[in-house]
Amino acid sequence: MSHIIRPWARKDLKAVVGLIRELASFHKALDQVKTTPEMLGDDGFGKDATFGCLVAEVPPQQGSKGGGTIVGYQFHYMTYCTWDGHILFGEDLYVVPDFRGKGIGSSLLAKAAQMALAKGCSQIRFVSANWNQPAVDFYTKLGAMNVTIQNNWNLCSIEGEHVQKLAERARK
Template structure:
């Protein structure tokens, strides 16, 4: 098996990150919702006050191979605040290309996010998953996550576009 490295994304990775975001959207049957651009990823993740942070999974070439490292997965996270628990890290996306699944790459990304959470003094690590993605839910539970929909009945809501403008009176 090839060697896998999980590392912080660099600005030059944004093209590959966008490719992987589009693959994730296709996997989730939500391709029509992807509006982000490579330029926005650069501006929002690598400026003075980044809106997000990103880890990438790359396959490293074997000694003597001419190909360079290849990005095969990513995890985008940000910091939020819980009024009950304090500092929290939220994993917005995690994705591993289908041909690389089952090799522990997703678990390595999740474990790295957990390390970041502890290093930053977070008391929680949150993420959401579509209700049909049983494989992901099983993985998260196996890693020790609690399903808050089952345990506490939480539902997530989103104001977007016109709803946000109307709410803000604009």
């Protein structure tokens, strides 16, 4: 399968938003998607971009059933670990089901790894649903380790009204 991995461009916004929605639907969480194409466009481009996105593109004759040529994406941003320094955090990695098993996901992560090294990162971090065994197996094959199990770390999140309540405490 012929494909290229490249940084996304504004022309890819509609396709990437569609893939984000596909991924959310796969996780049975489509109703939780709050980002809009406008938000992603505003935050993902320019010198003050808060995230980056790589896309996997195939030639038009190899496109998806719907005719799309963007068949996968890897969404990432820089973060920092007080113990290790710069880290690339991979928010999403998604490949359209009909294109899985063709090396596209590995190519997306390989390009992300190249970027991480160029930016002085010591590691790539990401989350994976514990019920998605094919994804867990894919990441493990590439050298990932489950730090929840190995290092006893838990990923925590404060959301919605709890963020509001916490912020109000600071005003007092």
